[in-house]
Amino acid sequence: MSLDTLVTNVAAKLMAATSATSAQVSQDVLADLVASFGVDFSFLRYNDHSIRATVLVAEWPPRPDVPDPDPLGVVYFDGADPIFAAAENAKEPVFFSPEPAPDDAEDYQRRVQEASGVTLPSLASVPLLSGEITTGCLGFIKIGIKDWTPEETNALKAIASLFAQVQARVVAEDQLRYLAEHDDLTGLYNRRALLAHIDERLRPEEAGPVSVLFLDLDRLKAINDYLGHHAGDWFIQAFAERLREETGDGDVIARLGGDEFVIVPAGSVDADAAEALAHRLQDALRDRVTIGGETLTRTVSAGVALGVPGRDTTSDLLRRADQAVLNAKNAGGNKIAVFTDEMSLRSEFRNDIELHLQNVIDTGSLILHYLPEVDMRTGEILATEALVRWQHPTRGLLLPDSFIHVAESINLAGELGRWVMRTACEEFSRWQASGIAEDAVIRINVSPVQLVADGFVQSVAETIAEFGLDGKSVCLEITESVVVQDIETTRITLAGLKEVGVRIAIDDFGTGYSVLTHLKSLPVDTLKIDKGFVLELGTNPEDLAIVRAIIALAEAFNLELVAEGVESPTAAMTLLQHGCHRAQGFLLSRPIPSDAMAELFAKRVIPVDFSVPIRT
Structure with a gap:
C-alpha cells in the first residue's frame, strides 16, 4: 500500500x-x-x-x-x-x-x-x-x-x-x-443527566432497591434578600461541595435548580440506610459557611423514596421523593421524611382539589350548610353561621379544611370568600322575606386574603345593599390570628366595616390572647370562645380557668359572647353557670343544609334538655 x-x-x-x-x-x-x-x-x-x-x-x-x-x-x-x-x-x-x-x-x-x-x-x-x-x-x-x-x-x-x-x-x-x-453553577449533574441515570438504574435487569434523597435548603430566600443573589450562589456552591465530600465516589449528585438537590446512592440501599445517609448529610450541611465576612448557616429538609427496578419509573421515584421532602418542609423544615403510601394519597387528594377548585366555584358545586347559634337557657335560635361545603362528584361532601388551604395557595381564597358572602346574604334575605329569621344574625367567615384586599369594605356594602339586608343582621367573623398579622390594616378595614353597619366577631378567641392589647381599640361586637377550651369543659380545670377569664373580659368590654364546640351537657351546664348562654355545637345541632335551617328558623327554637344529649 x-x-x-x-x-x-x-x-x-x-x-x-x-x-x-x-x-x-x-x-x-x-x-x-x-x-x-x-x-x-x-x-x-x-x-x-x-x-x-x-x-x-x-x-x-x-x-x-x-x-x-x-x-x-x-x-x-x-x-x-x-x-x-x-x-x-x-x-x-x-x-x-x-x-x-x-x-x-x-x-x-x-x-x-x-x-x-x-x-x-x-x-x-x-x-x-x-x-x-x-x-x-x-x-x-x-x-x-x-x-x-x-x-x-x-x-x-x-x-x-x-x-x-x-x-x-x-x-x-x-x-x-x-x-x-451538568449544572453551570455547581458542576453537579443536572436534571437531564439525573433522569438518564435513574432510567438506567431502574432497568429490569438491575439490582434494587434504588434509593433517592431529595434535599431542599430551608429559607435560602433570606440569604438572597439580605446579602443578594451572588451570596446565595456562593452558599449553593459551598453546599454542593459539602455534598461531594460526604458522598461516595459512585453516588450521583444532581442540582435540579434553585435550592433543590437529589442524591442517588450507588448500589442497592434500603430505606433505613438511605435515611441514615440523609441524617449524616443534614448534620454536615448544618456547619457554618463564611461568605463575604458573614457567617451563615441553613438547615435542610430531606425526602427519601425507594424504587424497584422493572416496576417503578423514574417519574414515579422522583415524584415520591418530592412528596416526601414537601412533607418534611410542611412539618417546619429541618426534617427528614420517608415516602409512604399515605403521603401519596394526600398528594393525590390535594392535586384533585387544586385542579378542580376553579371549576367548582364557576359551576355551582359549592353549597352552604348552617350551624345554628342557640340561647341555651331557652333554646331560641339567635343566629346561624354559614359554612361552605363542596359536593364532590366522587369524594362526597368535603368540609372546608379539605380545600380552604388549597384555595389560599392558588389565590382563590378571595373569590371563594366572595361566593360565600353573596350566597349567604342571598339565602338569608330570602328567609327574612318569607317572614322567618327576622331578628336573627347571619355570621359569615372572612379569610385573611379578603380582609386586606382592596375594595373589600365596598364589596360588603354593595352585597348587603343588593339583598336589602340590615347591616346589624350581618356579622363578619375573623380569627384572632388574622387580627394581629397586620393590626394597622385590620383596624382600618374594621372601622370601614363598622361604617357600613355590619357586626364584627373575633373567632377562635383565646388561642393565644395575642389580641388582648388591641381589643380596646378594635370595633368588635362579639367574642367566640375557641372550641378547644369548650370540649372538655367541666372536666378540665385549666380550660375552665381560661373560659372564666374570657367571660370576664367580654363583660368588661361589654361584648357579646358565644361558645363554640358545645358537645356535652356538662360543658353546656358549666357555661350557663358562669354566665355564657349563647352557644354552637353538636349537642345543639350539627351543620345543616339551607332548607333545614329555614325550617329551624320557622320553629324559632331548638328544645334543650341537658340531662340527655340533644339530637337534631
Whole structure:
C-alpha cells in the first residue's frame, strides 16, 4: 500500500470517529499503521496540561495482563523518560535510536543481543498539534533499528494531524456533553443527566432497591434578600461541595435548580440506610459557611423514596421523593421524611382539589350548610353561621379544611370568600322575606386574603345593599390570628366595616390572647370562645380557668359572647353557670343544609334538655 493510500484510508476511518467510538477507531488505525510501517508497537496519547501528564488513549497490540492501575495509563512529565518527556511540548517528530550507531547497524544490534540477551528498540514520537499547543503524540516502537524515510516522516505528520483533528472534535463533543449534563453553577449533574441515570438504574435487569434523597435548603430566600443573589450562589456552591465530600465516589449528585438537590446512592440501599445517609448529610450541611465576612448557616429538609427496578419509573421515584421532602418542609423544615403510601394519597387528594377548585366555584358545586347559634337557657335560635361545603362528584361532601388551604395557595381564597358572602346574604334575605329569621344574625367567615384586599369594605356594602339586608343582621367573623398579622390594616378595614353597619366577631378567641392589647381599640361586637377550651369543659380545670377569664373580659368590654364546640351537657351546664348562654355545637345541632335551617328558623327554637344529649 502506498503512503498516500495509507493516509487516505486513515483519514476515512478517523472522519467517522465520534467521542464514543474514537478509542476503538484509533486502535484499529494503530493496527494498520503497525503493519504498514513494519514496527512492533504503536500508541496514541493525549496531553493533560492541567496536571502536566500524558494519558494513554489507544495502543496496538494491546498489552496482556495490564495491572490496575496501569503504570502507563497516566505518566507525569516530571521525571519521565525521554520518549514521554518529549511529548509535552514537541513541535516536530522525535526519533530515538540505539547509540552509538555504527555503520553496520544490524551487526551492532546482533552483537548487543548476543551479549545481553536484549534487542534495543527504536522509538518515534510524532506530536499532535492544535495551533502552538502540543495536545498529544503518536508513538511507534520497533525492536531493533528502524530508519524513517522523509516520505514516511511526512506521512506520520499528516496522520498525526488527522488524529489531532479527531482529538479536537472529541474534546468539543465532551465539552458539549458536559454542558448538557451538568449544572453551570455547581458542576453537579443536572436534571437531564439525573433522569438518564435513574432510567438506567431502574432497568429490569438491575439490582434494587434504588434509593433517592431529595434535599431542599430551608429559607435560602433570606440569604438572597439580605446579602443578594451572588451570596446565595456562593452558599449553593459551598453546599454542593459539602455534598461531594460526604458522598461516595459512585453516588450521583444532581442540582435540579434553585435550592433543590437529589442524591442517588450507588448500589442497592434500603430505606433505613438511605435515611441514615440523609441524617449524616443534614448534620454536615448544618456547619457554618463564611461568605463575604458573614457567617451563615441553613438547615435542610430531606425526602427519601425507594424504587424497584422493572416496576417503578423514574417519574414515579422522583415524584415520591418530592412528596416526601414537601412533607418534611410542611412539618417546619429541618426534617427528614420517608415516602409512604399515605403521603401519596394526600398528594393525590390535594392535586384533585387544586385542579378542580376553579371549576367548582364557576359551576355551582359549592353549597352552604348552617350551624345554628342557640340561647341555651331557652333554646331560641339567635343566629346561624354559614359554612361552605363542596359536593364532590366522587369524594362526597368535603368540609372546608379539605380545600380552604388549597384555595389560599392558588389565590382563590378571595373569590371563594366572595361566593360565600353573596350566597349567604342571598339565602338569608330570602328567609327574612318569607317572614322567618327576622331578628336573627347571619355570621359569615372572612379569610385573611379578603380582609386586606382592596375594595373589600365596598364589596360588603354593595352585597348587603343588593339583598336589602340590615347591616346589624350581618356579622363578619375573623380569627384572632388574622387580627394581629397586620393590626394597622385590620383596624382600618374594621372601622370601614363598622361604617357600613355590619357586626364584627373575633373567632377562635383565646388561642393565644395575642389580641388582648388591641381589643380596646378594635370595633368588635362579639367574642367566640375557641372550641378547644369548650370540649372538655367541666372536666378540665385549666380550660375552665381560661373560659372564666374570657367571660370576664367580654363583660368588661361589654361584648357579646358565644361558645363554640358545645358537645356535652356538662360543658353546656358549666357555661350557663358562669354566665355564657349563647352557644354552637353538636349537642345543639350539627351543620345543616339551607332548607333545614329555614325550617329551624320557622320553629324559632331548638328544645334543650341537658340531662340527655340533644339530637337534631
